[in-house]
Amino acid sequence: MTTAAPAGRTLAHPARDEIRLEAVLHALADPMRLRVVRELAGCGGELSCSQIELPVTKSTTTHHFRVLRESGVLRQSYRGTAKLNGLRRDDLDALFPGLLQRILDAADRQSDRLGEAGGGAARR
Template identity: 70%
Template sequence: MTLAPAAADGAAPATGARALAHPDRGDIRIEDVLHALSDPTRLLVVRELALAEGELSCSCFGLTVSKSTTTHHFRVLRESGVIRQTYRGTAKMNGLRRHDLDALFPGLLDSVLDAVGRQAGRIDRG
């Protein structure tokens, strides 16, 4: 998989130590996306990003795992092509790559998010 430096909203790739590697759209693979979406913590992140109107900083998620585990989850999501991360000052901002995922795998993200919502409702009632 080719990982390209992050580009802010389609601009030229960022340079320097603060740039993060992301796969180009054409390098995103379904097995990597499904692996990234197979973890409940990562699904929570994706669900919150899908509901957000823009990017969210890592600290907005209130995950109940250690900082190193949080870093791991965000890295898996980024390297699979599910999210894009960029630095804004000292904050690492996260955005869902919905446009890329919908172009490559039409309906996948909506189906997964719908299933997560149904499961949460079923568990809450149970």
């Protein structure tokens, strides 16, 4: 596992060659985690955990971010007191070409079909 260690805090992330398809698909199968990924894809950069509002408890939100980080879908790093999140799009695209974008596109189509807010947010 590789780690990021700004300000003395470390968060474990899998190295690119440790990312497993099953873990990525499991992480993206949950609606709350997919919502996080769609928001990150829509912003095109990094967001703090507090900028992504989920209709669940704080401990459940923390769990979702941990699953996404440990599966290799996102990278988390501390900047001051904020924990920033960014998609590991380059790593995922190198390992599973087109997978992330196809999932984001499908999520957009589903959101549009169901009339949910945030449709189209995941497009590049």
